[in-house]
Amino acid sequence: MFRKSLRTALPAGLALAAWLGLGGGFPRPVARLISYDQLSPDGEACEPSAPTVGSLMAAELPLRNILMQTRIALDAAWTPFDASQRKPERTIRDPYAAYSAVAVDSNHDEVVMTDENLFNIWVYDRNVKTSPGKTSEPKRIIGGLNTKIEFQCGLYIDPVNGDIYAVNNDTIDTLVIFSRKAVGDVKPDRELHTPHGTFGIAVDEEKQELFLTVQHDSAIVVYKKSAQGTEAPLRVVQGDRTGLADPHGMALDNKRGLLYVTNHGSSHSVRENPSPRRRREGSPGFPLTRDDAVPGSGKIGPPSITVYPRDAQGDVSALRTIQGPRTQMNWPTGLALDEDRNEIFVANDGGNSVLVFDANASGDVAPLRVIRGPASAVSNPTGIFLDKKNNELWVANFGNHTSAVYRPDANGDAAPLRVVRSAPPNQPVPGLGNPHPIAYDSKREQLLVPN
Amino acid sequence: MLGRTMHGIAYDSLHDEFTVPQQFGQAILTYRGAANGEEKPARVIIGPHTGLDAPEHLDVDPVHNEIFVPTRYGAILVFPRGSAGDVAPIRTIQGPNTMITGDAPIAVDPVNDLLIVGGSAGRGQVRLLIFNRTDSGDVKPKAVIGGPRSHLYSFGGPFAVLPAKGEILVSVRGPGPYAELSSDEAFVGVWSIKDNGDVPPKWTIGGPHGVLRMPRGIALDVKNKNMMVSDKRLNAVLTFHFPEIF
Numbered sequence A: 001m002f003r004k005s006l007r008t009a010l011p012a013g014l015a016l017a018a019w020l021g022l023g024g025g026f027p028r029p030v031a032r033l034i035s036y037d038q039l040s041p042d043g044e045a046c047e048p049s050a051p052t053v054g055s056l057m058a059a060e061l062p063l064r065n066i067l068m069q070t071r072i073a074l075d076a077a078w079t080p081f082d083a084s085q086r087k088p089e090r091t092i093r094d095p096y097a098a099y100s101a102v103a104v105d106s107n108h109d110e111v112v113m114t115d116e117n118l119f120n121i122w123v124y125d126r127n128v129k130t131s132p133g134k135t136s137e138p139k140r141i142i143g144g145l146n147t148k149i150e151f152q153c154g155l156y157i158d159p160v161n162g163d164i165y166a167v168n169n170d171t172i173d174t175l176v177i178f179s180r181k182a183v184g185d186v187k188p189d190r191e192l193h194t195p196h197g198t199f200g201i202a203v204d205e206e207k208q209e210l211f212l213t214v215q216h217d218s219a220i221v222v223y224k225k226s227a228q229g230t231e232a233p234l235r236v237v238q239g240d241r242t243g244l245a246d247p248h249g250m251a252l253d254n255k256r257g258l259l260y261v262t263n264h265g266s267s268h269s270v271r272e273n274p275s276p277r278r279r280r281e282g283s284p285g286f287p288l289t290r291d292d293a294v295p296g297s298g299k300i301g302p303p304s305i306t307v308y309p310r311d312a313q314g315d316v317s318a319l320r321t322i323q324g325p326r327t328q329m330n331w332p333t334g335l336a337l338d339e340d341r342n343e344i345f346v347a348n349d350g351g352n353s354v355l356v357f358d359a360n361a362s363g364d365v366a367p368l369r370v371i372r373g374p375a376s377a378v379s380n381p382t383g384i385f386l387d388k389k390n391n392e393l394w395v396a397n398f399g400n401h402t403s404a405v406y407r408p409d410a411n412g413d414a415a416p417l418r419v420v421r422s423a424p425p426n427q428p429v430p431g432l433g434n435p436h437p438i439a440y441d442s443k444r445e446q447l448l449v450p451n
Numbered sequence B: 001m002l003g004r005t006m007h008g009i010a011y012d013s014l015h016d017e018f019t020v021p022q023q024f025g026q027a028i029l030t031y032r033g034a035a036n037g038e039e040k041p042a043r044v045i046i047g048p049h050t051g052l053d054a055p056e057h058l059d060v061d062p063v064h065n066e067i068f069v070p071t072r073y074g075a076i077l078v079f080p081r082g083s084a085g086d087v088a089p090i091r092t093i094q095g096p097n098t099m100i101t102g103d104a105p106i107a108v109d110p111v112n113d114l115l116i117v118g119g120s121a122g123r124g125q126v127r128l129l130i131f132n133r134t135d136s137g138d139v140k141p142k143a144v145i146g147g148p149r150s151h152l153y154s155f156g157g158p159f160a161v162l163p164a165k166g167e168i169l170v171s172v173r174g175p176g177p178y179a180e181l182s183s184d185e186a187f188v189g190v191w192s193i194k195d196n197g198d199v200p201p202k203w204t205i206g207g208p209h210g211v212l213r214m215p216r217g218i219a220l221d222v223k224n225k226n227m228m229v230s231d232k233r234l235n236a237v238l239t240f241h242f243p244e245i246f
Helices: A062-075
Strands: A015-021 A028-035 A090-092 A099-105 A110-115 A120-125 A140-143 A152-157 A164-168 A174-178 A190-193 A198-204 A209-214 A219-224 A235-238 A247-253 A258-263 A304-309 A320-323 A332-338 A343-348 A353-358 A369-371 A381-387 A392-397 A402-406 A418-421 A439-441 A446-448 B010-012 B017-022 B027-032 B043-046 B059-061 B066-070 B075-080 B091-094 B106-109 B114-120 B126-132 B143-146 B160-162 B167-173 B187-192 B203-205 B215-221 B226-231 B236-241
Touching: A099 A152, A099 A392, A099 A402, A110 A152, A110 A392, A152 A209, A152 A381, A164 A198, A198 A258, A209 A247, A219 A247, A247 A343, A258 A332, A304 A332, A343 A381, A343 A392, A353 A381, A439 B010, A439 B215, B010 B059, B059 B106, B066 B106, B106 B160, B160 B215, B167 B215, B187 B215
Parallel strands: A099 A381, A152 A198, A198 A247, A247 A332, A332 A381
Antiparallel strands: A015 A028, A090 B236, A099 A110, A110 A120, A120 A140, A152 A164, A164 A174, A174 A190, A198 A209, A209 A219, A219 A235, A247 A258, A258 A304, A304 A320, A332 A343, A343 A353, A353 A369, A381 A392, A392 A402, A402 A418, A439 A446, B010 B017, B017 B027, B027 B043, B059 B066, B066 B075, B075 B091, B106 B114, B114 B126, B126 B143, B160 B167, B167 B187, B187 B203, B215 B226, B226 B236
């Protein structure tokens, strides 16, 4: 039993328990701190050897007290010490797919989506018909523990053979590649060990190079497109001059030899640490990692789109940066490019919008067009794909169980041409995506869940 | 100012605030408890004097007004709760005697004056290091819980303490062929702050061989005697009624 003298100044709201101490002759009242949070109304929230008077809050909830006493009687029948098979009383979980990235296989008239909730890759007919009030019927699903599919955020479809390249974010450091015929819980046809926290993907088919953004290290890694296993990157873009800051989506302009990157805005400097206390990340050719972070160098800046030469390497300066309040960017995530119209399309997650910029834009510029509003169905968009063959713009909405199709010149609160949906309309969306820490707000009786 | 990668959060019921680390921006952000939408934090700790490198975890001591932040370079930094800007830590626990391996979950027990820090004990083994709350410098932990009987394979995420009962709740990732993704051996275990050595958990909940696949963070609703746990593989938050520990 721990005993603590009452301090001269305790913060308001501390729960105290007082009892009569018998040591030293006369009984004397002492107090000890037993909790700084609201206690159970049954008064049993401290060890039974302490004769507590009760918490300050105990008398406030008589009805709850009765319910609690009933529950305690039921609890008494439970087997002590082993609660391994106990079922949860409540579970917050979305039973439907939450689409995170989208890409079209125009050779086979299929559309492919990653799903950060049920951990599947979903393949639909590009023109799948979805009845009102129903869900869309997939042609194939890839998913299960053998697939190594988890929180997948980037997607690329090989234009020649339909291979599916799907990027895992920060729970599995593996890029998985499936043939277009893969179905069910199958092993990937190819795997590539990647730096921790990859997000976006782009492929230069002409040079057969594969680009990945790395959130945690504010870097871009470039591999041979055919790379597998622990093969090292060909080159890395990283450093203070690059302006990379929690990079996400990517798009290549092969006509002009440019690389576009969306950045959420947070970054820090890295310097090679020759003797980290314990290096947990990194492989030959990888970017410097969090083990090489310069303490105290962090910055939280505004989001941006940075533009580089396609063959950029090392600590290169961006050719241009689109950034500022007029851009409306708020967690800009997925990115697509129309080389003919010279426009870039941004899935603007935090702004619930799709932003379209002149690809030559620089600085604090307004978008040319914005798709946003209740009719548009744009809700926390994270993935975007421009289907040039069919002149359609696809948007994966993490926030409402849909991927929606628009004309590329859509503007304002434009209704989608059609929608692929994983859930019946208006189903609740918990919005969970890799919940890690949680906290309980005892004042409001609410759970705080960062994702 | 929030990032999409947050691995720690602490709600301070005395001051009605919550605090989160900003890993990429090397910052500690504190918001009012009722914060909603695009709200700025009430306070931000950031800058060259902070020593923050890639803060993933933290805990707040609302009684003694301190924030504890582990670093990847093996230090525990302690900041005044109300501080903001480019402030230096008021004390640091760091050094070979501490056995701190860096950037593991952390929990402070302001009632029993303890600090519980996660540490690595080699491949497939972790341990709980228990310090005095006010420790500073290269100090030895006063107790170490870990070993094969403890079944502390790997930490799933931030753990919790229940000061009134002197309990530590830890989410434990299990081994197995798919350990990176999911394990049937995963569980939440309960240890005592008085434990020391290779001690098995006093309680296990949600596993082994239970509903949990990859448990992460833990939160406690003391009033209703509930334990909440997030699970990566289930992509869910589960609430267990667990009166035995309260």
